Structures are given as C-alpha cells and as structure tokens.
Amino acid sequence: MPERHAKLSFSGMGVFILQKAKRTKRDKGLGQQRGKGGYMIKLKNISKSFEGRGEKTYAVRGVSLEIEQGEIFGIIGFSGAGKSTLIRIFNQLEEHDSGEIHILGKSINHASHSEIATIRKNVGMIFQHFNLLWSRTVQKNIELPLEIAGVPKKEREKRSAELVKLVGLEGREKAYPSELSGGQKQRVGIARALANKPEILLCDEATSALDPKTTEDILLLLAEINQQFGITIVMISHQMEVVRRICHRVAVMSEGKIVESGSACEVFENPKHDVTKQMVVSDDYGVTASVLKEYEQEKGVRYANIAV
Ligand SMILES: Nc1ncnc2c1ncn2[C@@H]1O[C@H](COP(=O)(O)OP(=O)(O)O)[C@@H](O)[C@H]1O
Numbered sequence: 477m478p479e480r481h482a483k484l485s486f487s488g489m490g491v492f493i494l495q496k497a498k499r500t501k502r503d504k505g506l507g508q509q510r511g512k513g514g515y516m517i518k519l520k521n522i523s524k525s526f527e528g529r530g531e532k533t534y535a536v537r538g539v540s541l542e543i544e545q546g547e548i549f550g551i552i553g554f555s556g557a558g559k560s561t562l563i564r565i566f567n568q569l570e571e572h573d574s575g576e577i578h579i580l581g582k583s584i585n586h587a588s589h590s591e592i593a594t595i596r597k598n599v600g601m602i603f604q605h606f607n608l609l610w611s612r613t614v615q616k617n618i619e620l621p622l623e624i625a626g627v628p629k630k631e632r633e634k635r636s637a638e639l640v641k642l643v644g645l646e647g648r649e650k651a652y653p654s655e656l657s658g659g660q661k662q663r664v665g666i667a668r669a670l671a672n673k674p675e676i677l678l679c680d681e682a683t684s685a686l687d688p689k690t691t692e693d694i695l696l697l698l699a700e701i702n703q704q705f706g707i708t709i710v711m712i713s714h715q716m717e718v719v720r721r722i723c724h725r726v727a728v729m730s731e732g733k734i735v736e737s738g739s740a741c742e743v744f745e746n747p748k749h750d751v752t753k754q755m756v757v758s759d760d761y762g763v764t765a766s767v768l769k770e771y772e773q774e775k776g777v778r779y780a781n782i783a784v
C-alpha cells in the first residue's frame with residue numbers, strides 16, 4: 477500500500493522547492509532578531525569527547541558552523557564521523573566540552589535548566605527508529621510533549637488533531653505503533669516533534685529505515701513543513717540522494733571535523749574532499765532519474781537539486 481500523503485494545499489505547485497526564490501521570499505525577521513546574521517544555530521570551535529577505558533575519544537573536534545533561519549541544512553558523513561553527537565549538542569542532549577554555541581540567538585554555554593528546557597521545547601527531533609511509545613496510540617504519542625509541558629487536555633486534543641491532519645494520518649489516531657507502517661511511524665514522530673511548535677527540527681537519519689518510495693513521501697512532507705512554516709531543518713543522513721534533494725546547504729563530517737561545506741549543488745557537483753568524493757560515488761540510494769520524474773509528475777512537485 478502506498479503511503480498516504482499529507483493533505484495540504486501546495487501553493488505554487490509547479491515549483492515545490494525553489495532554493496533561491498524561497499530564501500529571498502521568506503520572512504527572515506525572526507532570525508534577524510535572534511542573531512545578527514539571521515542564524516538559528518551558531519557554533520564556534522565546538523568539541524566533545526567521550527571517556528572510555530581510561531581513554532578520551534573526540535567525537536566532535538573544533539566544529540564551527542552557522543545555520544540560518546528557514547534553511548534545510550544537511551550533515552553528511554560515514555558512520556562514526558560524529559554527526560549524531562554534533563546534533564545532539566544542538567538541543568543539549570549532549571553537553572559540549574568546549575567552544576561557543578548559540579541556539580535561537582541564545583548562548584547555551586552556561587544555560588540554566590529552565591533555559592535548556594526552553595531550547596528543547598523549540599528544537600524538535602526525529603529519529604531513525606522513531607522512538608515512539610508502543611503502549612500509546614498515535615494521538616497519545618503526539619500529545620506526549622504537550623502533556624509534559626502541562627497543556628490542558630482540550631488544547632492537547634485540538635493540537636494533536638491538527639498535527640494528525642498535517643502529517644496525513646487521519647483515521648489512524650487510535651492505532652498503536654505496532655499497527656503502522658514505517659512511514660506512518662515516522663509521520664507520528666514528525667507530528668510529535670512539531671507538537672510544541674518548534675523553530676528547529678533535527679532529523680537524525682530519519683529516512684534510513686524506510687524504503688525508497690516511503691523515503692520520498694517523508695522528504696516531501698519535511699520539505700513542505702519547511703516551506704509552509706519556515707521551520708529550520710537540520711538533516712543528518714548517510715543517504716546522498718536524500719540530502720541532495722532537499723537540503724539547501726551541506727556540511728561533510730569526517731573524524732569529528734567539518735571537512736567541506738557549501739550549497740548542496742556545489743558540494744555534490746564538485747566534491748573537493750576525498751570523503752565527499754567517496755560518499756558521492758558510494759551512493760546506494762538507487763532511485764533513478766526516470767522514477768523521480770514520474771513521481772514529480774504524479775505529485776505536481778519539483779525537487780530543486782535534481783536535473784531530470
Ligand atoms: N555515548 C557515547 N559514549 C562513548 N562514545 C561515543 C558515544 N556516542 C558516540 N561515541 C563515539 O563518538 C564517535 C562519533 O559517533 P556518532 O556521533 O554516533 O557518529 P555518527 O552519527 O556520524 O555515526 C564514534 O567513535 C562513537 O563511537
């Protein structure tokens with residue numbers, strides 16, 4: 477059975493993701509208020525190590541980067557490169573050892589518990605294996621962050637109904653995760669991540685457990701969420717096509733460092749670092765241009781970064 481699609485109207489159906497037009501058209505006021513350059517996330521020389529058997533291993537080494545409001549920013553790299561550790565620093569699931577970090581215009585080097593709670597509320601996250609609660613229905617999974625935030629029942633129900641609609645799961649509200657397909661589970665994960673109306677959505681290998689067609693559906697949904705709500709998305713993936721299609725800019729990680737970064741087009745068309753070259757060549761995603769074209773025609777959308 478094909479995945480159901482979010483029933484949202486696509487404004488400007490012919491061109492769905494138009495990087496330049498979208499970036500200039502978007503209201504950047506919020507980001508500009510938050511950081512001088514309109515950034516949502518700014519890291520300066522961030523490092524993070526783990527101790528094990530008396531040894532210190534650096535997962536992240538001196539990373540500096542800025543992610544602008546409203547962009548879809550990709551982080552790619554082979555397994556063990558430090559990608560997950562890096563984005564877990566963005567919402568302080570991991571505490572960095574050194575360096576400066578600003579999220580939503582706020583320094584979180586010495587943030588209090590309540591400041592960290594505010595950051596977590598404004599930074600949603602989705603995962604490769606969905607991390608749903610198996611004993612809760614779709615609706616109750618989506619309501620969980622709202623319950624934690626103390627939102628009254630009526631309001632929770634209203635918000636979860638909106639989110640169910642947004643992610644295309646109408647009719648499945650009472651289903652349990654075990655009754656859902658992988659794509660549907662990720663839709664619940666997305667809805668839950670959006671419950672508190674975050675400004676940033678972190679995606680750690682969010683499509684890596686899904687088949688190519690379902691991956692397409694989820695990417696479409698994420699791109700639509702970015703476009704409709706202006707939510708900044710940070711997307712980790714080892715699947716090149718995923719990043720190539722929806723990310724505006726990309727950073728390549730290797731051994732804890734960012735070894736290359738630039739617009740998605742630049743990085744994929746003219747990879748400079750050996751790791752980037754290897755990743756581009758080792759792409760195993762396997763969707764051909766003709767399949768993509770058919771999909772685009774069917775959905776009336778167009779991906780920005782693919783020439784077909
Ligand atoms: N909690 C942890 N304890 C010890 N080592 C860790 C921990 N998390 C990650 N690492 C190590 O940090 C490095 C980077 O891991 P990770 O950030 O998960 O990379 P990626 O997401 O790119 O695969 C790896 O060597 C990994 O073993």
Ligand SMILES: [Mg+2]
Binds near residue numbers: 560561
């Ligand atoms: Mg990882």
